[in-house]
Amino acid sequence: MPAVQVENLVKTYGDGTQAVKGISFKVDDGEFFGFLGPNGAGKSTTIKILTTLLRKTSGSANVAGLEIEHDAQKVRKLIGVQMQDTVIDEDLTGRENLELQGHLQQMHGEELKERVNELLKVVDLGDAADKRSAYYSGGMKKRLDLASTLVHRPKILFLDEPTTGLDPQSRAQVWSYLKGLNQTGMTIFITTQYLEEVDRLCRRLAILDHGEIVAQGSPSELKSEIGADRITLALENGNTGTGSLKDKAKQVLGGLGGITEIVDSDEGIVVYAKNGGFLVPDIVRAFDTAEIKLSSIGVSSPTLDDVFLKHTGRRIRPEEIDKSRASGMFGRRRR
Amino acid sequence: MSLASDSYYMFLRWMKKLVRNPILLFFSLFQPIIFLVLFTQLFSSFGLLLGGINYTIFATAGIVLQNAFSSAFQSGTAVVDDIKSGFLTKMLATPASRASILLGRLLSDAFRVFAQSLIILVLAYGLGVFPVTGFIGYVLILFTVAFFGLAWSGISLALGLRTKSAETVFGIAGTLTFPLLFMSTALMDKRLMPEWMKSVSAYNPISFAVNAIRDLIMIGYNWNSFLLSFGVISLIAILTMGATIYEFRKVVS
Numbered sequence: 001m002p003a004v005q006v007e008n009l010v011k012t013y014g015d016g017t018q019a020v021k022g023i024s025f026k027v028d029d030g031e032f033f034g035f036l037g038p039n040g041a042g043k044s045t046t047i048k049i050l051t052t053l054l055r056k057t058s059g060s061a062n063v064a065g066l067e068i069e070h071d072a073q074k075v076r077k078l079i080g081v082q083m084q085d086t087v088i089d090e091d092l093t094g095r096e097n098l099e100l101q102g103h104l105q106q107m108h109g110e111e112l113k114e115r116v117n118e119l120l121k122v123v124d125l126g127d128a129a130d131k132r133s134a135y136y137s138g139g140m141k142k143r144l145d146l147a148s149t150l151v152h153r154p155k156i157l158f159l160d161e162p163t164t165g166l167d168p169q170s171r172a173q174v175w176s177y178l179k180g181l182n183q184t185g186m187t188i189f190i191t192t193q194y195l196e197e198v199d200r201l202c203r204r205l206a207i208l209d210h211g212e213i214v215a216q217g218s219p220s221e222l223k224s225e226i227g228a229d230r231i232t233l234a235l236e237n238g239n240t241g242t243g244s245l246k247d248k249a250k251q252v253l254g255g256l257g258g259i260t261e262i263v264d265s266d267e268g269i270v271v272y273a274k275n276g277g278f279l280v281p282d283i284v285r286a287f288d289t290a291e292i293k294l295s296s297i298g299v300s301s302p303t304l305d306d307v308f309l310k311h312t313g314r315r316i317r318p319e320e321i322d323k324s325r326a327s328g329m330f331g332r333r334r335r
Numbered sequence: 336m337s338l339a340s341d342s343y344y345m346f347l348r349w350m351k352k353l354v355r356n357p358i359l360l361f362f363s364l365f366q367p368i369i370f371l372v373l374f375t376q377l378f379s380s381f382g383l384l385l386g387g388i389n390y391t392i393f394a395t396a397g398i399v400l401q402n403a404f405s406s407a408f409q410s411g412t413a414v415v416d417d418i419k420s421g422f423l424t425k426m427l428a429t430p431a432s433r434a435s436i437l438l439g440r441l442l443s444d445a446f447r448v449f450a451q452s453l454i455i456l457v458l459a460y461g462l463g464v465f466p467v468t469g470f471i472g473y474v475l476i477l478f479t480v481a482f483f484g485l486a487w488s489g490i491s492l493a494l495g496l497r498t499k500s501a502e503t504v505f506g507i508a509g510t511l512t513f514p515l516l517f518m519s520t521a522l523m524d525k526r527l528m529p530e531w532m533k534s535v536s537a538y539n540p541i542s543f544a545v546n547a548i549r550d551l552i553m554i555g556y557n558w559n560s561f562l563l564s565f566g567v568i569s570l571i572a573i574l575t576m577g578a579t580i581y582e583f584r585k586v587v588s
Contacts, residue, residue, distance in 0.1 A: 051428050052427075052428070053424060053427055053428060055588065073430050076428060076429055076430040077430050079428075081425070081428040083421050083424060083425065085420070085421050087420060087421040087422055087424070087425045089348065089352070089422060091351065091352040091355045091356065092348070092351060092352075096351065100344060100348055101429065103340070103341070103344040104341060104344065104426060104429040104430070104431035105429055105430065105431075106337060106340075106430065108340075132355070148425075
């Protein structure tokens with residue numbers, strides 16, 4: 001039985017915006033599944049539907065074999081949900097936060113007490129357990145938030161950008177908890193901007209863009225689909241080059257053989273080609289003839305970043321996302 | 336039964352939050368206490384106009400009630416906080432009963448008004464105010480005020496759920512407080528009001544509650560005024576709870 005099964009899922013908001021346009025995918029039991037996409041692609045909407053927080057418009061969605069709307073109450077007992085923002089009650093202590101979540105999951109007495117102690121140790125909050133969580137650091141709050149989704153031992157854990165806004169050390173810690181949880185058999189469904197971790201931990205992933213799934217498979221499958229090396233070219237007039245210069249450069253590149261794809265990126269121009277290394281001299285010579293000055297040129301084997309760029313035309317940049325989140329906190333999410 | 340236990344834990348959460356933010360208690364108790372200690376002294380000569388009674392005794396009923404709605408109005412802003420922080424969503428992702436989210440909050444509001452009113456009544460006792468109906472009078476007063484606070488919370492809850500803006504809730508609450516208070520019998524007997532205000536205050540729900548409490552303090556058991564006030568408060572409660580449940584459903588679904 002798959003942990004999550006979605007078919008032709010559609011969500012149209014009241015104002016007519018179609019956030020999710022008929023997506024289908026499956027997450028196997030025990031899988032570490034990455035759900036990627038640029039901002040506004042429909043990731044959060046999908047997670048909200050799967051976690052019974054939002055009604056779907058049409059299509060079918062099952063979580064742990066249960067129809068999410070018909071069996072919403074049962075689904076809620078089997079899943080843990082972590083939102084984008086850290087959500088804890090800062091007036092309560094760490095322990096009280098966990099106990100409250102436990103109570104709401106209908107756990108009580110000794111069983112709950114023991115579970116809370118156990119979790120506090122797991123997320124390294126044993127010493128701070130009885131301090132008000134308002135005084136916790138950002139990383140501690142996030143760990144508490146994560147622990148609070150685990151009190152009832154969920155079978156499936158949904159995480160919406162759990163490490164965004166964390167310092168690298170806390171981030172690594174969260175990822176290592178998630179890895180550990182997955183090893184105990186918990187299914188993990190995660191949206192994130194951190195592709196290196198996705199590459200390392202996710203068994204499979206799906207990329208969402210404009211409400212549609214544009215690619216899915218294992219990280220290595222998706223990378224090998226690109227079947228080419230990446231050559232990144234930066235033009236001299238600033239990082240990106242002016243429009244006309246860029247067009248001229250692309251025209252020149254178009255005249256060369258062996259190139260599979262030319263893509264615009266914030267760093268300049270990205271060229272995909274088999275045996276990219278051999279093409280570099282050709283590119284340099286051609287640009288020299290056309291009098292286009294290069295400020296840098298680099299060759300690398302494809303990463304998930306390239307997969308993402310190829311399918312969405314955009315790059316994921318966690319730092320920028322942090323900024324846009326801070327400025328658009330209230331207007332961004334639709335209800 | 337999960338509704339009862341869920342509501343209890345929600346109630347407990349709000350109580351902890353309140354105790355850990357004493358500033359909130361200070362804000363809602365400060366004004367009534369100033370009224371009780373200073374206002375009644377400043378206007379003590381009103382007692383003469385009312386036939387030689389102690390004005391502090393007269394005004395206590397109004398002041399206890401004022402305290403009820405100034406704290407009930409904080410309810411809406413607390414819920415706005417939960418919406419903004421995502422805590423509401425977090426609760427909704429658990430199997431906890433939906434109704435318990437509202438019920439826990441309302442119970443905490445009622446309990447809080449109960450406790451604050453008790454503080455004010457104790458202070459008033461120090462100033463020589465005690466109900467002629469004795470202990471039972473105290474109990475009846477406290478329950479009436481708590482019930483009134485509950486009904487009144489509904490207004491701020493519905494506003495908070497609808498506008499999702501603490502500023503709006505505060506703005507509307509702040510604007511409503513004094514006109515409603517002054518156009519009622521809370522601080523002045525209707526015999527001394529201008530004609531037009533007399534008619535307004537006769538329909539002001541605050542007047543009904545104040546009259547019932549004042550009777551318990553000054554006259555004795557007046558079951559007519561007591562039941563009438565209960566009826567009026569129930570009516571407000573039905574309206575405000577209806578609006579709150581309607582808005583809550585929109586937020587939750």
